[in-house]
Amino acid sequence: MSGEINPVSRYISHTIWQAVILLTMLGGLVTIAPAQTSFFGAPKASYEESEYVPPEEAPIEISAEYSQQWEEDFVEVSILKGNCLIKQGEAVLRARQMVIWHRKTRKTNRVSIYLEGEVRVDLPGESKNENSLLVNLVTQKGVKADIRRSSTIKASQDDPLLKRAIQRRGTPHDHQLKRAQFIVEKPPLEGPELNTVPAPELKVNFRRIRLFPRSAVPYNVQSFPSTHTVPPEQIWVITGGVNLLIDGIDGVGMVDMSADRIIIWTDGRNTQNFNSEIRQSKETPFEIYLEGNIEIRQGTYFLKANRAFYDAREERGVLLDAELKTHVPELGEDIRIRASHIRQLSKGAYLAQNGWATGSQFGKPGYRIQSSDIFIEDRYTTPWLGAGSNELDPLTGQPVPHKRAWLSSSNNTFRIKNIPLFYLPYITSPAEDIYFPIIGLRPGNDRIFGFQIESQWDMYKLLGLERRPGTKWEGQLDYYSIRGIGIGQAGSYAGENLLGFDNIFNGNGELFYIHDSGTDNLGLDRRALIPSTKDRYFLNHRHRQDSPFGVTLIAEGGLLSDRNFLEQYFESEFDNDKDIETLLHLKQQQENWSWSIIGRTRLNDFTNTTDWLPKGDLYLLGEPLFGNLLSWTSHSSIGYGKLKPGAPPYNPTQDVFTPLPFIADSQGVVAMTRHQLEAPFNLGPIKLVPYVLGEAAYWEEGLQQQKIDRLYGSAGLRGSILFERIFPDVYSSFFNLNGLAHKMSLEGDYSFSDSSEDLTNIAQYNEFDDNAQERFRQRLVINTFGGTLPPQFDPRFYAVRTGAGRGVTDPYYELVDDQQVLRMAWRHRLQTKTGPPDRMRIKDWMTLDLEASYFPNPQRDNFGEDIGLLGGHYQWFLGDRTTLAANAYYDLFDGGQQLWDVSLTSQRTNRLSVNVALQQIKGGGGLDSQILSASLNYVMSQKWSAGISTAYDLGENINRGQTLSLTRTGADFLMSLGMTYDQSTGNAGIGLTIMPRFGNFGAGPADFSSLLGNNAQ
Template sequence: MSGEINSVTRYVSHRIWQVIVFLTLLGGPVTVAPAQTSFFGAPKASYEEAEYEPSEKEPISISAEYSQQWEEDFVSVSILKGNCRIQQGDAILRSRQMVIWHRKTRQTDRLSVYLEGEVRIDLPGESKSENSLLVNLVTENGLKQNLRRPSQITVAPDDPVLNRAIERRGIPHDHQLKRAQFIVEKPPLEGPELSPIPEQEIVTDFRRIRLFPRSAVPYNVQSFPSTHTVPPEQIWVITGGVNLLIDGVEGLEMVDMSADRIIIWTDGRNTQNFNSEIRQSKETPFEIYLEGNIEIRQGTYLLKANRAFYDAREERAVMLDAELKTHLPELGEDVRVRASQIRMLSKGAYLAQNAWATGSQFGKPGYKMQASDVFIEDRYTTPWLGSGSNELDPVTGQPLPGKRAWMTSSNNTFEIGNVPLFYLPYVSSPVEDIYFPITGLRFGNDRIFGFQVETEWDMFKLLGLERPAGTKWEGQLDYYSDRGVGIGQSGNYQGANLLGFDNVFNGNAEAFYIHDSGTDNLGLDRRDLVPSTKDRYFLNHQHRQTSPFGMTLTSEAGIFSDRNFQQQYFLSDFNNRKDVETLLHLKQQQDNWSWSVIGRTKLNDYENTTDWLPKADLFLLGEPLLGNLLSWTSHSSVGYGKLKPGSAPYNPQQDVFTPLPFIADSQGLVAMTRNQLEAPFNLGPFILTPYVMGEAAYWEQGLQQQQID
C-alpha cells in the first residue's frame, strides 16, 4: 500500500477541456474572514519594533482596479477593490480592498486607511502580513492616484467592507501610523476611565469533512500517529468503502467523494481521535489518497478514476486513469473526457496528459478529439467592443472582467473510429467549445479553377483569443489547382456603448488574397482573359452606429485589385450585393426633419461614381404653416462633386468596354434647393391638394465643363 501511495505525486486533479474547472471545488474551502473592526485601530503590537519612519515630505501614491468615491462632511471617502496598493517612500501597503477617508487641509493631506484581505506591509528590511489593518498617513506633497475604473457617487453605498471599516472606527487603538510613522500611542493619563470595546474575534476560514459508509456495510478505521514528520501527523486508514463530503466553501456546492479505500493525513496536534465529522481551519494540512472505484460528484459532474491524491490545503492533486462525464448546456449534449493523468498545478491552472473528449456515450466512441497535453487556466477579460451585455460591478457600476476557463492543447487530432482526419499542433479556446477550429470544408472540380479545396476556420479558437460577445471571425484557406492558394477572412460584430458612449453598432469586414496563375473565364466572348495583375485581392468593411437623438453614422471602405476579380471569384456577391464604396455618412433624423453629411471617394479606378468632398443635405417634410392651412416640404443640398470616367480594361481587345456617354470628367460646386407648398382641403369624399413648387440649382461644371445655373 505504501509503495502505491508514494508512487502518486501530490498534486490536484481537475477536469480537462470543457469541464476540468469544476475540480477547483475540491480545493480547500475559501471564506472571507471578518476583519477586526477598529477604525483608527492599527496594526498589532508587532509594529512596535518597526524603525522605518517615512517622511511627510514623501508623496502618497494610490492604485486599484476599481474605486467608488463620495463626499461626507467635507471628507472624501473611497472604496477601492482589486490589487489595492498605497506607497509612501519605501513603505508599501497592499490588500484586496480598502476604505480611505481623506481630509485635505491647506498644507497636508491626511488619510485614514482601512485595509482588508491578504494585507501585506513591506518596509525596508521586513515584511508583515495581516488579515486587516488600519493606519493613518500624512503627506505634505500631495496624492497620486492610478484608478483604472473610478466612479463618483453622491451617497455612501451599502457595502460590507465599508460597514466593517466604520464599525472598526469606534474601537480603541493601541497603534497607528501617525505623522507617517509607525509608533505606539501612549494611553491618556487623565480623564474618566473608559471601558475598551473588545475587538471582534476573527472567524477563521474553515472546511468541514464528513465521512459515511459507502454501503450498508460499515467501514473500518485504523488511526495512528506519524512521528517522522514535523509537525506530527495523524494518519487514518479507512477500508470497506467510504463516502467523504467536503463543504464549507462559500458560494460553491458540496464535493462528494467515494472510494473503496482512502488514507487521510492531517495535523496530529489538533486532530488525534477519529471522528466522522471534522471541522478545521483551511490552513490545517489535510491530504487524501483514494483508491478503488473512485467517484467524485459535484453538481452535474461525475468523475471516475482508479487512483487519486488530493491535498486540500495546497489545492493540488493528481488523478490517474480518470474519466469525467457532464452535461454542457452550451453544446446541448453530454460530454466525456478521459485522460491518463489529470493534475492541478495551482489554483486555476490544470494539466491533462494523453486526453480525449467526445460526445459519444459508447464505451469505445466513434469519434473523439485527442491531444497529448491540455493546459487549463482561468482568464480574465475586459470587453473591448463596448460594454455589450457584460456584467457590471454592483459597487462601481463598471464592467467586470469576465472570468472563463481557457483550454490550450497541443498535438490535436480529430478521429473517426481510429482514423485521424485532421491534425493541428496547437489549439486554444474556451473549455465549453471543444470542437475542432475548422468550421467549413468543401471539395469541387471545374474547368475554371480545377480541383478545389475550400476551408473555413474559427480564428478566435485557432489563435487562442477571447471571443468578444456578439462577434464572429472566420479565416479562409483555399486551394485551386489551376489558380493557386488563396487566403482570406470574414467577420461581423455587434454591440453597444462603443468607446464608452451610448450607442448601438454593427458591422462586417472581409478580405481575400490569391497569387493567381490562371486566366479568367467570364462566359460568352469574355473567356481566357489575362488579369491585369497576378496578385489579386479585395478588402471590404462596413460599419453602422446608432446614437441617441436620431444620430446614425455609416462608414464603408472597399477596394478590388482589378475589375474582374469579384465576378470571377465571388459571382454571387457580384450579382446580388451592392457595389463596394468608400464613404463616411453622418445623419440625424427627428420628427419631420433630417440632415446629413456625406464624404465619398472611389478607390477602384474602373468605377463610374461621383466623389463628394463632401456633400450636405437638409430635409423638411410636411411642416404645417398658418394653422395647418399650408404644408411646407423642402430639400436643400450643397457639396463639391467630382466625376471621372472609369479606366479602360487591361486588355480591351478581349474585354469589351464601351464608355458611358453621360459620364464626363467634371468637378466643382453643386448646390440646390427645392421647396413645395401644399394647401390640402376636402371636397366631398375627395381630398384635393393644390401645390406650388420651385427649385433653384447651380453646377460649377456640367458635362461639357461649363457652368450651369
C-alpha cells in the first residue's frame, strides 16, 4: 500500500515523541535543540532595546530552584538553574538558567544578568522570547533572593554556562534593559571528528564518546538529519542494547551509560555518518535520551531508571522512576534515594522529587525518610577550629578540603514500614547522617516518674546545621506524667591546633531542665522529699587541652539547682562520675618534675568544697643524688583556701543530715613542703630501701580557726624478696594448664612517724571523697550509728591506719599522725602458657595476695589490737571465660569491719553469660548485710536475647530488687523491653528502649559478646 508507514519509522517517531513528552513533563529542565526559529520555522523577530526602563526605586527579586554562589573581586557571582525568574517593577524575566554578577555600592546595587534557555521577557504591553539575553539592572532598594537549594562552591572556570556568560558579558553596559547582541558560536573548523581508531590524548576542551553493544548481540542504528533547527542536527536512534561512554567531563571523569534504547542529538554539520567513536568540542551540543533498564555511573554516583535524558554540554539530566546510589566511606555502606524523578542540576548535584532516602540495602527498606524534595550534592569542607588535616596542598600549605556528599530534604516523614512516626519540614546534613534526627526512644512507666517518654535527638540534623568535624551534639526531650517535661542538651568535641596553636583538645558539656511538680524518692527513709525549688536543672562543661612541652589545661564549670536533683534524675552519674565543679587547672610535666596551678570556686552552696584562690604545686620525682646512691622526691604546695561546709538540706527532718567533723568554715593561707630521701640497695636476693621523709606545713585557720604549724617526719625500711619455681611437666587439658610457674614475693614496710600537731585539729582542705560518698556519710551517722560516729568509722583515722596520706605526692597530705607500723604482704602468682604452639604467651592462672599490718602501739594506732587491716584477694582463671574470685578485709577490734565477697563469672559460650556473687558487709552499730546476687544473659538467636538479675539480703531477710530485659536485634533497630523492681525505693517500672543501629549511632552488626555486655545489669 503506497500510503502505509514503515514500521521502523513508526517506532522511531514514537520513541522520539516519548522523549519530547518526557522533557515537556519535567517543566523544561532541558531542551532538545535551542532553536532560533518560530513554531513554523520562520525566523523570530529580534530587538535591540526596550523603551521600558525599570525604576531604580523598585527592588530586584530573584528566584530559582538551585544557586551556586561565590565572591570574586568584591562582586557576588551566582549561577542559577531551574525555573529562574527575575522581577523589577513591571519587568519580568524568565529562563532555564542564568549567571548573575551583583556589585554593591553605598547607595545602589548593580546587577548584570546573562539569561539562557527559553528566555522570556514580559514588559508593559509586550512580551518577547529569546534564546539568550544580557540585561543590566540598577536598584536602590536591594536585591531579594528566594532559592530552594544553594551551594557556596565556586564554579570552575571551565563551566560551559559560565564561559558563555563571561564571553557574552564583555564590557559592562548601562542600566537600561537591553538585549545583548546574539552571538552564534561557530563550530570548530574541522567539525566533529569521527574516528574508528583510538583517538590521541584528549585536550581539556574536547570530549570523546564511545559506543559498545550492551551484550553479545550487536545494536541497531538509524540515522537521519533534522533541518528544522539552527544549526541543523543529526539524530541517531540506537536499539538492541548499547553502552555509551563519555570522557572529558570536568571533575567527574568518565560518564558510563547503558540502556536498551537511546536517541542522540548532536551538531549535524559535516556529521551524516555514524561512528562508534566520536571526538568533538565540549561546546558542541550532545543530548541523549535513554529508555529501558538504564544504568548510569558518574563519579561516585550510580543511577538506575526506566527513562532518562542527559545533556553532555550542560552536564545536566533527568531520570524517571529512578534510583540514585552512592557509597559513603564514613558510613561504611551505600545510601539510596528512590524517587518518581531525579534531576541532575549540575555536576555532582541532584534533585529528587516525591522520593525516599535510606541507608538500608534491602529493596523495600524497613525504615526510610519520605520527602517531597531531596537534594544531594558534593560539598568541600575544611577542618573546624583547627581540627587538623594530614593532607596539605603543596602550593598553599593549607589543609585540602574534604569532599563529601551532602543531603538536604523538605517535608520529611520518618516511616517504619509504611507507618509515619515523625515529621520535620527541613533536614540538611552530610550523607553519612542520612537518618532521621531521633537516635533513641524509651517509653515506660514507674512509681517515681509515672508514664514517661524519653527521647534523644541529633541536634545538627534537627536544626538543619552543618555538622562540625569532631563534634557531637544531642538533644533530650522527656515527658514524665508525675513530674513534668524535661529538656536537655549534651555534646562533645575534639580536635587539634585550637586558635592556631599546636595542641590537642577535647571537651564535653551537658544541661537539663525540668519544672518538677513531684517529690523525690531516693530510697529507704527518703521516699517523699520536697525539692527546694520546682525549677530544677544542672549544667556542666569540661575542657582539656594538651600542648607541647607537657603543658595541660583543664577547665570545668558546673551548676546544680538543688542538692538532690542529680541523684534523682541521673543516679548513675551521681554515683560514678566526677563531681560537678568550677575550676581552672594548668599543669606542666617534663621528665621527673612538674608544676601546676589551680583556681576553683563553689557555685553550689549545698556541697562541701574548698575554693582555691589560687593554689600552686611543685613536684620533683626520683632525682638521683651522689651518683645514684640517693634518690630525692619532693612536693611543695601553697595556696589561699576557703573551706566551705555544705548547707543543710531543705527539709532536714526528712533528709537526715549530720555535718562532717573535719569540715569547718575556715580560710587562709595553706602551705606545705614535703621531701623524701631513699637509698636503695640489694642484700643478696633481698631488695632494701631505707628512707626518711620530712614535712613542714602551715594552715592559717584550722578546725577552730586557729593557726597551725605542723612538722611531720617519718623514717622506715622497705624490703622484698622474690621466689620462683617452674613445673614444666604439669599439663591438664581440663584446667587449661601447659606447664606451671609459681612466683612468690614477700614484702615488708616498717615506718615510724611523728607529727607535732594532732590530726583532729586540722581542717580537711584537700577532699578525699566525692559528693556521693560525703552525702552517704552525712546520713550514716544518724540512720546507722544513732547520731554519734564511732572513731573506727571516721574516714580520717582509717586513712592514717592504711597510710593513704604518707606518700610524698599524696594530694590529701593532712591525713598523717603519730604512728608506728609494719605492713606485710605475701603475693603469689601461678602462671601457665596458652595460645598456638608457635606463639605461646604467659598468663596468670591463679593469683593470691595476703596482707596484714602490725602496730607496736595498738592503743594509739589500732584501737587496742596489735594486728589489723587483714586482707586477701584471690582469683582463679579457670579458662578464658570463667573466673572464680574472692576478697576479704578484716579488722580484729570490737565493731571493726568484716567485709568479704565471693563470685563466679562464666561466659562459657558466646551465647551465655552467668554471674553469681555473695557479699557480706558487717561493722559496728548493727550494720550486718549478706547480699546474694545473680545475673544471667542469654542470646537465644541472632535476633533475640534476654537478661535477668536479682539480689536478696540474707542478713536482713529482704528482697533488694530484680531486673528483666528482652532484646530484639533487628536490621535497623535494637529494641529492649525491661522491667525493674527496687525494694529500697519501692519502685516498680517497665520500659521499652528503641535504639537505631544505622548510621553513626547504632550498635553496629549483631555481636553476641556486645549484646551480653549491653544487657548485663
